Amino acid sequence: MNTLLIRMRELSKMLNYGESTLYDKMNPKSLYYDPDFPRPIALSSSPRGAKAWRISSIEAWLELRAQKSLTPSESSSSRNPHDNRDKFEIPPQSKTLGMPVVSEKTIRNKETSGATTQKPTI
Template structure:
């Protein structure tokens, strides 16, 4: 997220390359997380938005929230098992 001078948030769109770098996941794993037929499906994974005829992107804020939820869930699991 980037803030404009007037304190309005400017949304950033992440393309696949940026998403892979941010998450450390491969393209196929990302699409598996989106596919309800996949054993890796994650209903909470951020959905892409259509940018053109064959282009998609992910809203950076949605991706950040998903990462934060993974961190929180991981910490809860570890604290319960400790």
């Protein structure tokens, strides 16, 4: 059987993903873990040795992704348990800027109270 193999650098270019992203797709502890992503083949006996992927398995994975994108949205039970997009909350204070974050409630309170703000003069 004639199997074509592709190494990490070529796979990264082919999929337009960084190498660390590809490793994340294979790591069950990662937020970006994809259980359908093909596993590499060890080219040496060393655990940290060279690895490669079958092009046929990468093409099958791409086809699976294309089919999944055409199906209706998945139920919440099959979603990634690490996906917190629905639970995202704005922190009460911006830690990077050290400035308070203005919430929608604050804006609504100012609008209903009739408070006006003046633009600073420069």
